[in-house]
Amino acid sequence: xxxxxxxxxxxxxxxxxxxxxxxxxxxxxxxxxxxxxxxxxxxxxxxxxxxxxxxxxxxxxxxxxxxxxxxxxxxxxxxxxxxxxxxxxxxxxxxxxxxxxxxxxxxxxxxxxxxxxxxxxxxxxxxxxxxxxxxxxxxxxxxxxxxxxxxxxxxxxxxxxxxxxxxxxxxxxxxxxxxxxxxxxxxxxxxxxxxxxxxxxxxxxxxxxxxxxxxxxxxxxxxxxxxxxxxxxxxxxxxxxxxxxxxxxxxxxxxxxxxxxxxxxxxxxxxxxxxxxxxxxxxxxxxxxxxxxxxxxxxxxxxxxxxxxxxxxxxx
Amino acid sequence: xxxxxxxxxxxxxxxxxxxxxxxxxxxxxxxxxxxxxxxxxxxxxxxxxxxxxxxxxxxxxxxxxxxxxxxxxxxxxxxxxxxxxxxxxxxxxxxxxxxxxxxxxxxxxxxxxxxxxxxxxxxxxxxxxxxxxxxxxxxxxxxxxxxxxxxxxxxxxxxxxxxxxxxxxxx
Numbered sequence: 303x304x305x306x307x308x309x310x311x312x313x314x315x316x317x318x319x320x321x322x323x324x325x326x327x328x329x330x331x332x333x334x335x336x337x338x339x340x341x342x343x344x345x346x347x348x349x350x351x352x353x354x355x356x357x358x359x360x361x362x363x364x365x366x367x368x369x370x371x372x373x374x375x376x377x378x379x380x381x382x383x384x385x386x387x388x389x390x391x392x393x394x395x396x397x398x399x400x401x402x403x404x405x406x407x408x409x410x411x412x413x414x415x416x417x418x419x420x421x422x423x424x425x426x427x428x429x430x431x432x433x434x435x436x437x438x439x440x441x442x443x444x445x446x447x448x449x450x451x452x453x454x455x456x457x458x459x460x461x462x463x464x465x466x467x468x469x470x471x472x473x474x475x476x477x478x479x480x481x482x483x484x485x486x487x488x489x490x491x492x493x494x495x496x497x498x499x500x501x502x503x504x505x506x507x508x509x510x511x512x513x514x515x516x517x518x519x520x521x522x523x524x525x526x527x528x529x530x531x532x533x534x535x536x537x538x539x540x541x542x543x544x545x546x547x548x549x550x551x552x553x554x555x556x557x558x559x560x561x562x563x564x565x566x567x568x569x570x571x572x573x574x575x576x577x578x579x580x581x582x583x584x585x586x587x588x589x590x591x592x593x594x595x596x597x598x599x600x601x602x603x604x605x606x607x608x609x610x611x612x613x614x615x616x617x618x
Numbered sequence: 619x620x621x622x623x624x625x626x627x628x629x630x631x632x633x634x635x636x637x638x639x640x641x642x643x644x645x646x647x648x649x650x651x652x653x654x655x656x657x658x659x660x661x662x663x664x665x666x667x668x669x670x671x672x673x674x675x676x677x678x679x680x681x682x683x684x685x686x687x688x689x690x691x692x693x694x695x696x697x698x699x700x701x702x703x704x705x706x707x708x709x710x711x712x713x714x715x716x717x718x719x720x721x722x723x724x725x726x727x728x729x730x731x732x733x734x735x736x737x738x739x740x741x742x743x744x745x746x747x748x749x750x751x752x753x754x755x756x757x758x759x760x761x762x763x764x765x766x767x768x769x770x771x772x773x774x775x776x777x778x779x780x781x782x783x784x785x786x787x788x789x
Binding site for chain 1: 622625635641784
């Protein structure tokens, strides 16, 4: 089942996703300021909302500099990859009944595949920059995202077992009576942590760790290429929040309000939570990050999968 | 793990705190009277210039932003012919105020001195001189110093003894 108006859906999702992620820059700055007892940007336009526009104009008119020591082709392709992969994931996202670009029956696998492909963007950017800090950032990104990918997938299998489908619409429909966050609380926590690592957000922003790696993989990027990494990161946050909503919090399900409003409200709550984490948590050390992934999260995800499987099999 | 959750919660509670930012152009911050801001030249209570053009401020100034020229009036009172402070150089350190023997040069809590042209930051004596005594009301250098000027002989200053006649001290 696809949307009756495919192009309208594609354009709608594209425009809304891009403008929302641009707006997130403002939201994040205001919220961080709020939690640090400041105001944040509040001068340009009402509540400082036009700050985003000003930043956009600025970033579009910046010099687009490619360093002479960089691998030019890869350097240009890398920021495009992250945008493409994240935006492709939005294609399978069921926003409300009928508002979905394409309703794949393997949508969840598609999402996991696309978020894995996103690693290439970071790795290639770090590699092509020809700069040791960028390379270290890319290296870290590769190790981090691959190891967190593993238990991210496994933590979602509990949801798949309960819903009996890989299709995201079917998963949302299966939560009509009870959100999956209740039976799958462990899976939800694991997915949230893996999602943070996938979106390279603090406390897992080691690929760009400003304190040690300048700006990590995007040290050498400027102008709109940097902007694409930036927007890609915010798109990633939106995507992870949306996926959490869809998989564990019943997607568009909710009383009284229209489905679209419910979906957006839930997504926004998760985005705020991500920003709150950034405001409060320190960055992990890299070896701690890896041992957390492999020694704690992966076993927990496996236990979660086995127990869920056993329970589902027992009650069938 | 629990400490992480507690951290997140305590940061979240900051949502309800009062913000510390002062929205500057609309809302002015309180500046203490001794804030080191724009420099002025004060007058004594009688309305005369306090500055005696001793050059100590210009000497004390670490960035050499003060320049002046001394001269005397018909009463023998020294005063600056011109007094120029280049505020584009001034670092508002307040050394000139500390060096001044007559409380003439003083720093005020005003710091809003932006200009579009650099040259406009060079303040002349008529820009610097104010009508009042500034932070030290009632102080008049010429009334307490032993220096002789027109209208005041030696020994006529406050708490001043008559000069000793040297010839009377001879053995």
